Amino acid sequence: MAKAPTVYDVAERAGVSIASVSRVLRSPDSVKEQTRERVLEAVRHLGYVPSANARGLAARRTNVIGLFFPGHDDVAGSEGQLVAASGGVTTVRDDPTTEPETNNFYFDEVLRGAEIEAWRRGFALMVAAGRGASREAIVNDIAGRVDGLAVLARTVPDELLTHVARRIPVVVLAATRGTDEFDHVSVNNAPGMRAMTEHVLGAGARRLLYIAGPEDSPDDAERLQGFRAAVDGVAGVTVELIRGDFSRARGREIALGIDPLPDAIVCSNDQTALGVLDAMGRRSIGVPDDVMVTGFDGITAGRHSSPRLTTVHQPMVELGRAAIQALTARLDDPSMDARSLVLPVQVVLRESCP
Amino acid sequence: MAKAPTVYDVAERAGVSIASVSRVLRSPDSVKEQTRERVLEAVRHLGYVPSANARGLAARRTNVIGLFFPGHDDVAGSEGQLVAASGGVTTVRDDPTTEPETNNFYFDEVLRGAEIEAWRRGFALMVAAGRGASREAIVNDIAGRVDGLAVLARTVPDELLTHVARRIPVVVLAATRGTDEFDHVSVNNAPGMRAMTEHVLGAGARRLLYIAGPEDSPDDAERLQGFRAAVDGVAGVTVELIRGDFSRARGREIALGIDPLPDAIVCSNDQTALGVLDAMGRRSIGVPDDVMVTGFDGITAGRHSSPRLTTVHQPMVELGRAAIQALTARLDDPSMDARSLVLPVQVVLRESCP
DNA sequence: CCCACAACTGTATGCGCTTACAGTTTGCAA
DNA sequence: TTGCAAACTGTAAGCGCATACAGTTGTGGG
Numbered sequence: 001m002a003k004a005p006t007v008y009d010v011a012e013r014a015g016v017s018i019a020s021v022s023r024v025l026r027s028p029d030s031v032k033e034q035t036r037e038r039v040l041e042a043v044r045h046l047g048y049v050p051s052a053n054a055r056g057l058a059a060r061r062t063n064v065i066g067l068f069f070p071g072h073d074d075v076a077g078s079e080g081q082l083v084a085a086s087g088g089v090t091t092v093r094d095d096p097t098t099e100p101e102t103n104n105f106y107f108d109e110v111l112r113g114a115e116i117e118a119w120r121r122g123f124a125l126m127v128a129a130g131r132g133a134s135r136e137a138i139v140n141d142i143a144g145r146v147d148g149l150a151v152l153a154r155t156v157p158d159e160l161l162t163h164v165a166r167r168i169p170v171v172v173l174a175a176t177r178g179t180d181e182f183d184h185v186s187v188n189n190a191p192g193m194r195a196m197t198e199h200v201l202g203a204g205a206r207r208l209l210y211i212a213g214p215e216d217s218p219d220d221a222e223r224l225q226g227f228r229a230a231v232d233g234v235a236g237v238t239v240e241l242i243r244g245d246f247s248r249a250r251g252r253e254i255a256l257g258i259d260p261l262p263d264a265i266v267c268s269n270d271q272t273a274l275g276v277l278d279a280m281g282r283r284s285i286g287v288p289d290d291v292m293v294t295g296f297d298g299i300t301a302g303r304h305s306s307p308r309l310t311t312v313h314q315p316m317v318e319l320g321r322a323a324i325q326a327l328t329a330r331l332d333d334p335s336m337d338a339r340s341l342v343l344p345v346q347v348v349l350r351e352s353c354p
Numbered sequence: 355m356a357k358a359p360t361v362y363d364v365a366e367r368a369g370v371s372i373a374s375v376s377r378v379l380r381s382p383d384s385v386k387e388q389t390r391e392r393v394l395e396a397v398r399h400l401g402y403v404p405s406a407n408a409r410g411l412a413a414r415r416t417n418v419i420g421l422f423f424p425g426h427d428d429v430a431g432s433e434g435q436l437v438a439a440s441g442g443v444t445t446v447r448d449d450p451t452t453e454p455e456t457n458n459f460y461f462d463e464v465l466r467g468a469e470i471e472a473w474r475r476g477f478a479l480m481v482a483a484g485r486g487a488s489r490e491a492i493v494n495d496i497a498g499r500v501d502g503l504a505v506l507a508r509t510v511p512d513e514l515l516t517h518v519a520r521r522i523p524v525v526v527l528a529a530t531r532g533t534d535e536f537d538h539v540s541v542n543n544a545p546g547m548r549a550m551t552e553h554v555l556g557a558g559a560r561r562l563l564y565i566a567g568p569e570d571s572p573d574d575a576e577r578l579q580g581f582r583a584a585v586d587g588v589a590g591v592t593v594e595l596i597r598g599d600f601s602r603a604r605g606r607e608i609a610l611g612i613d614p615l616p617d618a619i620v621c622s623n624d625q626t627a628l629g630v631l632d633a634m635g636r637r638s639i640g641v642p643d644d645v646m647v648t649g650f651d652g653i654t655a656g657r658h659s660s661p662r663l664t665t666v667h668q669p670m671v672e673l674g675r676a677a678i679q680a681l682t683a684r685l686d687d688p689s690m691d692a693r694s695l696v697l698p699v700q701v702v703l704r705e706s707c708p
Numbered sequence: 709c710c711c712a713c714a715a716c717t718g719t720a721t722g723c724g725c726t727t728a729c730a731g732t733t734t735g736c737a738a
Numbered sequence: 739t740t741g742c743a744a745a746c747t748g749t750a751a752g753c754g755c756a757t758a759c760a761g762t763t764g765t766g767g768g
Contacts, residue, residue: 004521006724017748022726032746047520052499053416054724056407057753064480064499088698089542089549093708094662108462115483124496126418126480129469142478145406145418166401167358188443195443274658304628306660308448344442354447360754371718376756386716408754411723 005046013042025050064124065327066146067114067320068139069107070155105299106316107152110173113320114150121328123147130155143167148327150320153186153218169330171323175218176340183330184340185322189219192312192345193226196294197266199310200353201230205263205292207238211254211276213246213268220246223268223296244272251275256283261291264353270295270302270311277305277352292353298346307351314345359400367396379404418478419681420500421468421674422493423461424509459653460670461506464527467674468504475682477501484509497521502681504674507540507572523684525677529572530694537684538694539676543573546666546699547580550648551620553664554707555584559617559646561592565608565630567600567622574600577622577650598626605629610637615645618707624649624656624665631659631706646707652700661705668699 007018014021016035023031024039031039042048056062111127118125128142139156143149143164151161153175161170161182171183200208210227213220224241231237240262244250251272255265256279267273273295280287287293287307295302298313322341330336361372368375370389377385378393385393396402410416465481472479482496493510497503497518505515507529515524515536525537554562564581567574578595585591594616598604605626609619610633621627627649634641641647641661649656652667676695684690 008724018725019727019748019750020746023747026726030746035747044517047517049494049498049518049521051411051724052495053407053410054753055498055726057405057411057755058724058726060726060753062407089545089701090698091549091553091701091703093703094657108465111462111465111481115481119482119488119492124480124482124499126478127465127469128473128478134473138473140403141406144403144409145478163398163401164403167403191443195445199445278658301655301658303448304632304655304659344444347443347445349445349447362754372755373718373757374716377717380756384716389717405754408723409756411725412754412756414723414756 005048010042014038064146066142066149069152109316110320113317117321117324150323171326187314189222190226193223194230197230207262209262211267248275252279255279264292270297270299310353359402364396368392418500420496420503423506463670464674467671471675471678504677525680541668543576544580547577548584551584561616563616565621602629606633609633618646624651624653664707
């Protein structure tokens with residue numbers, strides 16, 4: 001890495017001007033074959049890789065899209081420096097009760113979708129996760145690096161977004177549009193939960209427990225609304241609501257303490273529902289015979305639990321893709337009206353509430 | 355987004371030179387308080403976000419690190435354009451046998467680790483996944499955008515890496531060092547599998563089935579080597595080897611056809627082992643009583659299977675972090691000798707092979 | 709009140725590329 | 739041959755910022 005070669009080096013070796021080098025790389029057909037060959041030879045010989053910075057500066061676009069989501073704030077143990085010492089094998093017996101939980105499946109999938117769509121459209125993808133206080137700096141930083149930014153709802157104050165949006169288009173994920181000026185992409189939370197709940201009622205459940213997520217989640221709020229719409233006014237239905245935090249551990253904890261048992265436990269996400277299943281297993285309570293359980297999200301783990309989890313599947317990969325599409329659409333036509341795209345969901349019936 | 359403001363705009367509004375604007379942003383202390391305030395006011399007022407391209411060009415570094423890994427090549431259904439129509443809820447009954455599998459947990463974790471460490475060290479993270487043929491173009495593209503590149507083993511031809519490495523440092527993940535000049539970060543595959551296998555033997559198993567991964571996986575090769583080291587020369591042990599592909603589906607398929615049953619099935623990754631557990635469940639064969647099952651990776655799903663999966667846990671998040679650390683170390687001192695870091699693994703005993 | 713020096717600010721240059729425009733070559737009809 | 743359009747190539751001007759260096763202002767000592 002003595003000194004990265006530049007267009008000038010390539011041009012010199014190929015005996016052409018830097019404009020020709022640039023042309024060979026950008027629009028090969030506009031250059032005579034013979035010249036092109038000489039340039040490409042020089043590129044290979046010198047190990048030339050064009051600087052995206054210079055390119056971006058000259059072309060006034062980076063061809064990068066940013067994705068910002070709430071982060072694993074500061075992960076335990078992430079402080080340390082890794083020792084350089086190599087190898088080692090230890091053995092532990094894993095007690096089911098010790099459980100460092102990571103439940104970012106949701107973001108992983110969104111990210112996957114975004115990654116796919118971004119590259120398909122010729123954009124690179126930059127990811128950033130929100131660390132509490134430094135969030136503002138990070139968002140600003142990333143905003144300077146990209147042509148467009150997709151942000152997960154509620155992770156960034158509107159004021160910051162507005163600031164950033166003066167420079168690049170911003171699309172907000174997983175929140176329906178309020179009064180802001182951004183494009184939005186979300187899923188059909190309320191109708192999905194409503195349909196799920198109606199299925200539960202249809203299966204004969206009358207005494208329902210609803211385990212909600214954190215109060216500041218707009219997704220959760222919409223799901224709760226859908227749940228209420230389903231139960232409201234239905235004769236003979238009683239409802240209890242407990243607030244969880246979307247985690248498996250909390251779901252389990254709540255379910256371990258439930259007494260008497262309701263007919264059905266409707267959870268506002270899958271992780272919570274899986275925790276409930278764990279608890280029922282431990283309490284030797286039959287699902288769905290003694291109590292039905294449902295989730296929301298459609299994470300892979302729900303297909304492999306026992307019993308398998310009935311849930312509302314939301315298209316997470318599609319969500320990521322849609323975000324990129326919304327962004328590129330706006331880049332193509334900045335004057336477009338702000339749009340709000342709501343993706344369909346699917347009630348998936350499995351054994352936990354057949 | 356009429357026209358993004360630049361340093362010049364900010365300087366003009368604040369009544370200072372562009373150098374002062376730059377200073378306020380880069381080293382605030384070198385500017386008189388009063389001036390600083392004026393500049394910051396202008397920044398806020400104009401919605402100024404500095405261009406990372408210009409900054410990178412001038413400073414000769416991007417402060418971005420790239421992560422390249424094998425991709426979900428072309429995902430089914432990813433061709434379509436999303437309809438702009440909103441909403442919708444459908445219901446399906448999910449048959450356990452239909453199963454679109456996504457098993458990138460591994461990469462998700464590595465990515466998480468890399469993301470954390472990169473931002474901690476003041477770098478942004480750019481991710482790219484390998485699409486078959488366009489791989490070369492993608493790697494070249496991303497190489498022009500970053501200060502350093504982490505690449506998952508075997509996903510990129512050495513020749514390409516060498517080309518790229520002339521411009522920026524490259525670290526290869528999950529493969530021990532061969533004769534190349536790159537830094538490497540990997541995990542202790544062979545000793546880990548050896549220890550796992552010895553545990554299996556210690557539990558009394560004598561007829562073993564080993565389900566390997568794809569032939570081109572260096573990780574898999576090392577694990578197999580560890581397995582062989584453990585069984586070699588142990589009296590009375592018989593071994594059969596079947597090659598899988600690291601997928602859950604393939605693991606299940608293989609396990610459904612096994613007859614007669616061995617004492618233990620040692621799998622070279624968790625997904626495969628989970629597939630084996632699925633199959634045993636369906637065949638009503640008791641695990642670990644009738645057959646023991648072990649995996650390798652330590653993915654979350656293994657903690658929630660039934661029975662819970664005994665496995666060798668590899669520190670995937672740490673792997674990602676270590677990659678970034680290796681990269682930044684080399685950026686700090688490019689003349690350093692190529693290093694190879696091997697991370698420790700942990701045999702985790704759970705019910706599938708206690 | 710002057711001067712040396714510190715603290716601060718401005719000027720000017722270049723980072724590596726794209727691209728409008730001007731200049732040169734080529735092919736071919738006249 | 740000559741002339742001219744088409745095809746190609748070169749020249750030069752930025753893109754928005756960082757920073758070396760020069761210039762300006764402010765401070766305290768003499």
